Amino acid sequence: MPAKLRFPDPIHGTIELPEWYPIVSNQPSVRRMMFIRQLGLKAYVDFPGAIHTRFSHALGTMQLTKKLVSLLSEELKKAGQSSKAGNLSANVNTLMAAGFLHDIGHGPFSHAVDYPASKFLGRTHVEIGSEIIADEFEKLEDHGVTLSAVIDIIEGHHAHPFLHEIVDGPIDVDKLDYLLRDSHHVGLRYHFDLDQFLYEYTVLGPDDDLESCVLGLNNTLQARTTAEIFVLIWKGMYDLVYQIQDSRIAEKMLEHAILVGCNKDSKLKGMFSEENQYRKLYDDLVLDAVGKVEGFPGEAVKMIRDENLYLPLVDMELSQARYSFSRKFIESLLKFEESEVAETAVGLGRAVCKGMNLKSEQLIIDLVKSRKPKSIHLMGRSIQDQPSYLEDKSDVIAAIEPRISLKAYLHPSLLHKINELEVQKQVKREIEAWS
Amino acid sequence: MVVAVEQLSDLFLLLHVIRETGLVNGRTRLQKTIYLLRERYHIPFRFHFKPYFYGPYSEDLADAVENLVALGLIEENRHYFDEDVIEYSYKLTKRGMDFLSTNFTTESTRKPPIGANLSRAIRELNDLLTPALVATAKSVMASSSLVN
Numbered sequence: 001m002p003a004k005l006r007f008p009d010p011i012h013g014t015i016e017l018p019e020w021y022p023i024v025s026n027q028p029s030v031r032r033m034m035f036i037r038q039l040g041l042k043a044y045v046d047f048p049g050a051i052h053t054r055f056s057h058a059l060g061t062m063q064l065t066k067k068l069v070s071l072l073s074e075e076l077k078k079a080g081q082s083s084k085a086g087n088l089s090a091n092v093n094t095l096m097a098a099g100f101l102h103d104i105g106h107g108p109f110s111h112a113v114d115y116p117a118s119k120f121l122g123r124t125h126v127e128i129g130s131e132i133i134a135d136e137f138e139k140l141e142d143h144g145v146t147l148s149a150v151i152d153i154i155e156g157h158h159a160h161p162f163l164h165e166i167v168d169g170p171i172d173v174d175k176l177d178y179l180l181r182d183s184h185h186v187g188l189r190y191h192f193d194l195d196q197f198l199y200e201y202t203v204l205g206p207d208d209d210l211e212s213c214v215l216g217l218n219n220t221l222q223a224r225t226t227a228e229i230f231v232l233i234w235k236g237m238y239d240l241v242y243q244i245q246d247s248r249i250a251e252k253m254l255e256h257a258i259l260v261g262c263n264k265d266s267k268l269k270g271m272f273s274e275e276n277q278y279r280k281l282y283d284d285l286v287l288d289a290v291g292k293v294e295g296f297p298g299e300a301v302k303m304i305r306d307e308n309l310y311l312p313l314v315d316m317e318l319s320q321a322r323y324s325f326s327r328k329f330i331e332s333l334l335k336f337e338e339s340e341v342a343e344t345a346v347g348l349g350r351a352v353c354k355g356m357n358l359k360s361e362q363l364i365i366d367l368v369k370s371r372k373p374k375s376i377h378l379m380g381r382s383i384q385d386q387p388s389y390l391e392d393k394s395d396v397i398a399a400i401e402p403r404i405s406l407k408a409y410l411h412p413s414l415l416h417k418i419n420e421l422e423v424q425k426q427v428k429r430e431i432e433a434w435s
Numbered sequence: 436m437v438v439a440v441e442q443l444s445d446l447f448l449l450l451h452v453i454r455e456t457g458l459v460n461g462r463t464r465l466q467k468t469i470y471l472l473r474e475r476y477h478i479p480f481r482f483h484f485k486p487y488f489y490g491p492y493s494e495d496l497a498d499a500v501e502n503l504v505a506l507g508l509i510e511e512n513r514h515y516f517d518e519d520v521i522e523y524s525y526k527l528t529k530r531g532m533d534f535l536s537t538n539f540t541t542e543s544t545r546k547p548p549i550g551a552n553l554s555r556a557i558r559e560l561n562d563l564l565t566p567a568l569v570a571t572a573k574s575v576m577a578s579s580s581l582v583n
Contacts, residue, residue: 156494157485205488214488319507321530327538330506331446334499372501377488387488392521398513402505 007059011181015059016066018096020143028280029104029132033058035282039182040109041254042247045307047186057178058100064173064198065099066092068166071198079383083207084162091163093144098153098167101137102174105129108283112251113272115342116258120273124337126155132279162203165215170374171201171227172215179233186241190233197226204377204387216377216387224378227390231373231397243368249309249409252364253300257290259346260361261297268293296361310364310409314423318404329434333367333404341367348430352408355426356418362411363423370403406431445481448472449499450527450535453509455557459525461516461565462497463489467572468560469496474575476556490573500525508534 003022007015024030033055037043043050069092076085088095105128107113118124123131130151141147149158158164167174176194183190200223205213217223262269268289271277291301303309316323332344349365356363376390391398408423452468459465470491472478482499484491503509508531516522527535560568 159486161485161487211486212488319505321507324530325506325534327444327446330503330508330534331444333506334446334502369502369505389521398521402501404502404505 009056009060009063010184011060011177012063015063018062018066018093018143020093020097020140020145023139023143024100024137027136029136030055030058032280032282033104035284036106036108036110037283038110038178039186039241039247040112040283041250041304042186042241042244044304045247045250045309046244047241047247049187050182050185052181052185054103054106057181058103060177060181061102061167061174062096062100064177065096065166068173068198068201069095072201072203076203081203081207081383083210084203084213087160087163087210088203091146091149093140094146094149095153095163095166097137097140097145098150098164099173101129101133101150102154102167103129104132107278108281108286109251109254111338112254113258113281113286115255115339115346116262116272117278118337118339119259119343120262120269121275121278123275124339128275128278129154131275160210160213162205162210162213162215169215170376171217171230175234176230179230179237182241183233183237188237188240190236192226192229192233196222197230200226202379202383204379204383206384214377214387216379217390219378219380219388219393224390224393227376228394228396231376231390231400234373235400238370243370245312246309248366248368249312249364250304252366252409253304253310254287254290255342256346256349256361256364257293257297257300258286260295261290261293264295264297265293268297300361308412311412311415312407313363313410313418313420314406314408314427316406316424316427318406323428323431325431326434329431332434338369341369344434348427348434349408351430351434352423352426355430356422358414358418362414363418364409365427366407366409368405368407370405372400372402373397445499446503447535447539448478448480449496449503450508450531451539451553452557453525454527454532454535455554456561457526461522461524464565464568465500465525466490466492466496467565467568468557469493470572471560471568471575472553472556474579475571476552478553478556484576486576490569491576503531507531 004017006017009015034053036054038052038054038057039050069088073085073088105125107117107125114125133147133151137147152158153164153167156164156168166172200218200220202216202218203213204216217227262272271281271289287301290297292298333341335341345365345367349363350360352365353360353363377387378390380386380388406427408427410418453459467490469480469482470484473480482493482496484493500509504511507528509525510528512524513521
């Protein structure tokens with residue numbers, strides 16, 4: 001079969017494939033992305049149209065990387081910033097590979113399996129991704145791709161920050177693609193003018209000191225306004241899609257089902273504790289495997305499939321003064337990795353169940369963080385000068401507050417048997433004494 | 436509750452530094468202060484720093500501050516520093532003060548290896564204007580990368 005040159009795409013029209021694409025296209029980890037839905041269980045619960053995969057997002061991110069690098073190189077060359085322009089051009093294949101592979105370590109159902117994977121495998125999806133890249137994509141080195149730089153870019157610590165910020169930063173192409181792609185497929189039709197926005201990108205900082213340079217925007221009305229729309233869509237997508245309640249409940253049910261299932265069934269545990277097995281997991285395989293485990297795991301999967309979900313019972317915003325916390329509880333919330341926060345939520349849920357004489361897993365606790373957007377750099381007095389930040393120029397963006405909520409979901413069989421206030425009281429006792 | 440020195444967490448140290456400073460004026464100032472406390476005065480913060488436009492920057496620290504604001508232990512205020520320059524200031528809320536005094540005593544910070552070092556270090560860094568603080572942090576990071 002002749003090598004493919006391009007794919008049609010609902011978001012970008014056409015994805016032009018790099019000459020190295022045939023080398024990676026048949027790798028099992030790449031094929032696997034076709035069987036992992038980008039929005040996981042949200043397609044089963046809230047958004048039936050969201051059947052797009054990680055693979056289409058990977059292609060879209062790669063396409064945008066190429067487009068942005070090309071626009072930036074041209075603009076910077078014209079502006080006499082030859083060092084920045086040259087650095088970008090020299091790294092175009094590395095950056096495109098990073099765009100294509102940035103989510104290669106994500107397991108099925110995305111964030112629903114992050115904590116089980118971290119618990120049983122001892123690695124985050126980013127760490128797993130870096131290992132897959134080092135193991136499976138060595139041949140890319142013959143095509144202008146530096147694998148160690150790909151890993152640095154995806155992990156967000158390349159020596160030249162503007163390079164990793166193209167794929168992992170406040171205005172990265174990952175977000176540009178997933179916001180437009182996800183909103184298109186869920187049917188919310190949020191939109192901003194991508195082409196015009198990309199023309200406003202630039203690399204700020206001294207041309208002779210690439211280690212200080214950051215990805216930012218021109219300080220124009222056009223750039224600031226589009227950036228505001230971009231951030232508001234990001235927030236809207238978190239509130240209305242990524243953290244939407246019913247899907248979130250289904251994800252937490254699956255997370256608990258995997259955790260319990262791995263303790264009951266050695267075959268299932270092998271899937272989450274042995275890396276060679278974990279790398280082969282995809283959505284349907286996990287749902288089938290967990291569904292076969294007797295007791296709570298099988299029951300939870302059946303409930304997800306039947307859309308007979310746990311019921312939201314408690315929603316406590318933790319900034320409110322009436323709650324007080326133990327030192328350990330706060331320390332666990334300060335963790336950078338969401339899987340570590342999930343660990344606290346699972347432990348707390350089991351403690352609450354015990355304190356209320358419920359069976360484990362009859363009540364599930366969830367800790368939901370609503371974040372502030374990361375600071376977006378705007379050009380200062382010149383491209384070399386110190387940048388300013390979008391939130392300094394925009395009251396709309398500055399008004400977005402961080403929030404942490406604690407939610408409790410109840411097994412439907414306990415409806416009317418368990419009182420919301422009783423659960424709240426027990427939760428308050430636990431977070432005050434959490435150790 | 437007295438916490439052993441080796442158990443002094445980023446949480447305690449961060450809240451303690453903000454309480455001792457009273458009002459931290461600026462995100463940049465907070466970032467560089469914590470970096471210098473670790474690198475120059477050996478206060479055992481665990482935050483990971485990397486080079487950035489304004490010198491050493493830690494995403495973990497920014498994340499921790501955001502979470503403490505979300506939990507109501509730190510208050511973030513936005514105000515005009517100059518006609519067109521916005522600055523963010525940080526201080527402990529009453530809830531943060533109560534939390535700190537309930538969960539920790541300053542006794543931990545008076546013992547070696549921190550000893551009187553922390554209060555003296557905070558005073559010295561507070562005496563530096565922000566541009567000098569940034570320049571010092573950048574130079575410490577540059578020299579530590581040469582060593583490494």
